[in-house]
Amino acid sequence: REAFEMDPQQRHLLQVTYEALENSGISPSDTSGEEVGVFVGASSLDYGNTAAFDPSVFTGHFMTGNTLSIAANRISYIFNLTGPSFTVDTACSSSLVAMNEAVRALNSGAIDTAIVAGVNLLASPFPFVGFSQATMLS
8 A cells, every 4th residue: 555655756766776786786685774875866746746636645655655855765764774864855956966965975984885866757747848838858
């Protein structure tokens, strides 16, 4: 039920994090309990907004599954990572800022490993049309 109510962006982040660890030769069990930083750039809440007019969907799973600040923390929780974990929303530069924060944490010695991801899904036509009219999409 939780996965069903979760923004597809969060499901995608979990999948690609697993794949990134696997492709890098790092087993998720190797990082369990380690000081691995998770830095996510995200700025769209479009999926959750599609249900905004149906109060019956507002369960605990829906609320955490459709909150940007939870995206990085969900990765940390699922993979049992104990380093810094946060989601950055600076619109178009979100992923860049997340990467910069990861580099800063690595350079300072706060962490030895970082997971950096970016995600942005336009789930309804409204933001797509608006951003297109503003010539903000490539």
